[in-house]
Amino acid sequence: MSFKNLNIIDPLQRALAKEGYTIPTPIQMQAIPHLLKGKDLMGIAQTGTGKTAAFVLPILQRMSEELKVPIPGAPRVLVLAPTRELAAQIDQSFATYGQFLRFRHTAIFGGVHQGPQVRMLSRGVDILVATPGRLLDLMNQGYIKLKGVEFFVLDEIDRMLDMGFIKDVRKIVSALPLKRQSLFFSATMSQQTGEFAERLLKDAVRVEAAPQASTLECIKQRVFFVDQTSRRTSAPRPCMISNPATYRCLSQLILLHAALTSMTYPML
DSSP states (O other): OOGGGGTOOHHHHHHHHHTTOOSOOHHHHHHHHHHHTTOOEEEEOOTTSSHHHHHHHHHHHHHHTSOOOOBTTBOSEEEEOSSHHHHHHHHHHHHHHTTTSOOOEEEEOSSSOSHHHHHHHHHOOSEEEEOHHHHHHHHHTTSOOOTTOOEEEEOSHHHHHHTTOHHHHHHHHHTSOSSOEEEEEESOOOHHHHHHHHHHOSSOEEEESSOTTOOOTTOOOOOOOOOGGGTTTOOOOGGGOSOHHHHHHHHHHHHHHHHHHTOOOOOO
């Protein structure tokens, strides 16, 4: 199956071809047809499975069916991400896949001065990718209003809840219009995640691209057994790890963990 079989419009197909993508991933094959029909969706997929394109492509396509002039501080699309790094990645995905479409997009997050973000919002953006804290901050200052949101995405919802953003997310959702398309993506489906999604999604389709909490095929796993009495002072030795770079990286992580937890490890 190709992206053409998914009824993806030509500007998006051109962008995909330019980036070297020809065959959709399992999560894309399952999610895109439902999203093009306007259905709410709960997607369970790990990072690296193509889940970002699974929602970016249909959102861009549905937006292109009804072009609108961007209104300052009032985006049509809102994507919430738990970290600034993920927010920036998603924003770049909108730029990459939408390179042959004329939609304005930006990402806002904390840790940087809000001035440039406010100026971008004042010009009007179609697509806003945000972390919860900075979004609420700018909403409270009157720079952002969410009454015009047509597409709402919660990415890595499980991580969002684990990081304690549930109250912030509820405040944001309360400011959204009732009529919207909502998309939630998560690597796992805990009871808390499931209950949270059920309250916010309407007649949602559930798609799952990989078993919950499974490891990506590109990751190799090895197990080293240690004695119960020495498990806190055991560390990997060079003989256990053949790649020197991997050994150095793991050694640094162990030392960092030791510093954060006040645990004692032997010299590596």
